[in-house]
Amino acid sequence: MSPRSGLQKDVMSLYRRALRMVRTKPAETRPKFALFVRYTFHHNAAVVSPRNFSFIEHQLRQGKKQLEMYENPSIKDCFLSTDMLKWAEDEHRSR
Numbered sequence: 001m002s003p004r005s006g007l008q009k010d011v012m013s014l015y016r017r018a019l020r021m022v023r024t025k026p027a028e029t030r031p032k033f034a035l036f037v038r039y040t041f042h043h044n045a046a047v048v049s050p051r052n053f054s055f056i057e058h059q060l061r062q063g064k065k066q067l068e069m070y071e072n073p074s075i076k077d078c079f080l081s082t083d084m085l086k087w088a089e090d091e092h093r094s095r
Helices: 006-022 030-047 053-071 082-094
Strands: none
Touching (some): 030 053, 030 082
């Protein structure tokens, strides 16, 4: 595997930080937060061209702001759209 670019490292760092945030949430809502994080990253990876650096940088900035909001201890739950739930169901079936 070739070495990761700086942008790829930034994306992976944000993803790891988001997964660590999930562990800080109440046990009953962790699966929802984990699904939210996984869906968001998978969805963005599927719709964004890897060569569109400016858009990826924009998404990184937006993701960091959103993650800072979710890292707030007063945030105990998150909303899952029907698309997210359907994606999770399809992921589960394909395993």
